[in-house]
Every structure is written in C-alpha cells, then in structure tokens.
Amino acid sequence: MSFEMRPLTPDDEGRVLQVVADLYRAHPDLVGFQWPPESLRAEFRSTEGWGIFDGGRLMSFILYRVTPVAWEISVVASHPDSWKRGLTRSLMGHLIVVKPADRELWLEVHDENTRAWRLYESLGFKRMGIRSNYYPNGGTAWLYTLR
Numbered sequence: 001m002s003f004e005m006r007p008l009t010p011d012d013e014g015r016v017l018q019v020v021a022d023l024y025r026a027h028p029d030l031v032g033f034q035w036p037p038e039s040l041r042a043e044f045r046s047t048e049g050w051g052i053f054d055g056g057r058l059m060s061f062i063l064y065r066v067t068p069v070a071w072e073i074s075v076v077a078s079h080p081d082s083w084k085r086g087l088t089r090s091l092m093g094h095l096i097v098v099k100p101a102d103r104e105l106w107l108e109v110h111d112e113n114t115r116a117w118r119l120y121e122s123l124g125f126k127r128m129g130i131r132s133n134y135y136p137n138g139g140t141a142w143l144y145t146l147r
C-alpha cells in the first residue's frame with residue numbers, strides 16, 4: 001500500500017462523492033452527517049480540501065472554508081473500508097501543521113457523533129460552544145476550535 005496526502009483538486013470531485021456514497025451504503029444510520037450529493041458537490045466547489053489516497057483511491061478527506069480568522073472545517077469523512085486505521089487522525093494532524101499560525105480551526109459536530117468528537121478532542125480541539133436543535137432531527141451541535 002502506498003499512501004499519499006495531498007490537497008484536493010477539482011478532479012477529485014467524483015472521488016469525494018464516492019467516499020460519501022459508500023459511507024451511506026455501509027452506515028445508513030450515521031448521526032449528524034447529512035450530505036446529499038448536490039449539497040456535497042456545492043460544498044466541494046466552494047471549499048479547499050486535503051485527502052489521503054491509497055494507490056490513487058481517496059480514503060479520507062477534509063473540506064474547509066478559508067476566512068481571515070479561521071479555517072472552517074465543513075466536512076470530514078473516511079471511507080468505510082478504512083475506519084479506525086488512523087488516516088483521519090493523520091490528515092487532521094497535517095491540517096493543524098499546515099494552517100497559518102494566525103488562523104484557528106473551527107468545526108461543529110453532533111453531540112452523539114462520539115467517533116468524531118473523540119478524535120477532535122484527542123487532537124487538542126476545545127469545545128467552545130453549543131447549538132441546541134441544530135440538526136434536522138433536533139440534535140445538538142458542539143462547536144470546537146483549535147488555535
């Protein structure tokens with residue numbers, strides 16, 4: 001296996017959509033992760049991104065919006081075949097290293113998405129806020145930042 005970590009390019013759009021389609025097939029019950037293909041496509045086209053590839057196949061990716069004060073992470077997803085192999089941890093760790101020192105990382109996560117918030121907290125993200133009734137099912141979002 002040969003892993004490559006690199007910025008996403010417009011050519012990766014189909015790969016990003018495929019990862020999320022495979023995620024929904026393998027885990028129809030994902031909590032706090034609602035990215036129908038059209039929303040995801042629009043998000044991909046208006047954000048920056050990084051991914052980890054295994055022999056050319058996208059395994060994990062992050063999309064984020066660049067603002068003057070922060071990189072706002074909007075999508076984090078790992079292919080179901082590669083969960084729990086540390087790929088998203090590496091990718092997120094890389095983003096932490098490459099972001100400019102004067103920008104924070106921001107993200108929000110469903111309070112029941114234990115996999116995700118455990119990962120973020122272990123990387124040093126701090127819970128800075130809470131939004132009740134944020135998700136369509138009435139779920140609560142936690143806001144995290146990392147300086």
Ligand SMILES: CC(C)(COP(=O)(O)OP(=O)(O)OC[C@H]1O[C@@H](n2cnc3c(N)ncnc32)[C@H](O)[C@@H]1OP(=O)(O)O)[C@@H](O)C(=O)NCCC(=O)NCCS
Nearest residue numbers: 033076077078083084085086087088089109115116118119
């Ligand atoms: C959340 C997600 C991106 C994690 O991706 P991953 O590639 O499996 O993550 P990693 O292998 O790098 O795991 C790193 C850490 O995540 C946490 N984690 C991963 N799977 C977990 C599980 N089943 N239960 C609890 N914690 C878990 C742990 O802290 C783990 O650290 P460890 O390996 O030292 O125990 C992946 O599960 C996913 O795509 N979920 C669906 C989409 C989603 O919810 N995205 C986040 C929205 S905010």
